[in-house]
Amino acid sequence: xxxxxxxxxxxxxxxxxxxxxxxxxxxxxxxxxxxxxxxxxxxxxxxxxxxxxxxxxxxxxxxxxxxxxxxxxxxxxxxxxxxxxxxxxxxxxxxxxxxxxxxxxxxxxxxxxxxxxxxxxxxxx
Numbered sequence: 695x696x697x698x699x700x701x702x703x704x705x706x707x708x709x710x711x712x713x714x715x716x717x718x719x720x721x722x723x724x725x726x727x728x729x730x731x732x733x734x735x736x737x738x739x740x741x742x743x744x745x746x747x748x749x750x751x752x753x754x755x756x757x758x759x760x761x762x763x764x765x766x767x768x769x770x771x772x773x774x775x776x777x778x779x780x781x782x783x784x785x786x787x788x789x790x791x792x793x794x795x796x797x798x799x800x801x802x803x804x805x806x807x808x809x810x811x812x813x814x815x816x817x818x819x
Contacts, residue, residue, distance in 0.1 A: 706731035720752040739787070740774035740797035742806070746786055746813055747777035755817050757784045764795040771797065786812045 704718025707729045714731055717723045722745055725731040737745075750757045760783035762770060770778050778795060781787040786809050790796045 705729070709733045717749075720748075722748045722752050737801050738798050739790075739795060739801050739805070740770055740778060742801040742809065743781045743787055744774050744777040746809060747780045750780075750784075750813065750817060753817060753819075757781065757786075762795065764789050764793055766794045766796070769797055770795065781809070784812075784816055786816065 700716040700720060702719025703712075703715040704723075704725075705715065706718065706725055709715075709731045711733065714723065714733065718725065718731075723731070726735070747757050757780035759776065760779040761767075762775065762779040762782050764770075764778075764782070767775070767778075774797065778787075778797065782795075787795075787805070790799065
């Protein structure tokens with residue numbers, strides 16, 4: 695996407711996927727701790743928001759800073775609150791219903807497709 699090869703790698707104990715290692719090297723993903731990535735675990739909506747915001751930053755187009763305005767914003771973890779605000783204000787991720795974000799809800803395949811397409815178009819890629 696940037697025209698530069700990704701040479702940085704982060705090693706995980708439970709995956710040798712080169713794409714995961716590259717995204718770790720860029721800081722887009724960080725795993726679940728203890729050197730593990732947990733490739734078979736589902737991710738939460740707040741985890742997805744962090745990865746999407748970090749991906750935009752990694753390609754040199756950081757999302758604007760904004761506080762989330764969801765009714766359940768107090769339920770968002772402190773490590774994800776800024777990213778949720780960024781993806782909400784950029785129109786990448788919406789709430790699930792009744793103006794709630796459901797930060798610990800499962801990030802579904804459908805949500806993944808929609809948010810990745812929105813990010814792709816927003817970044818002009």
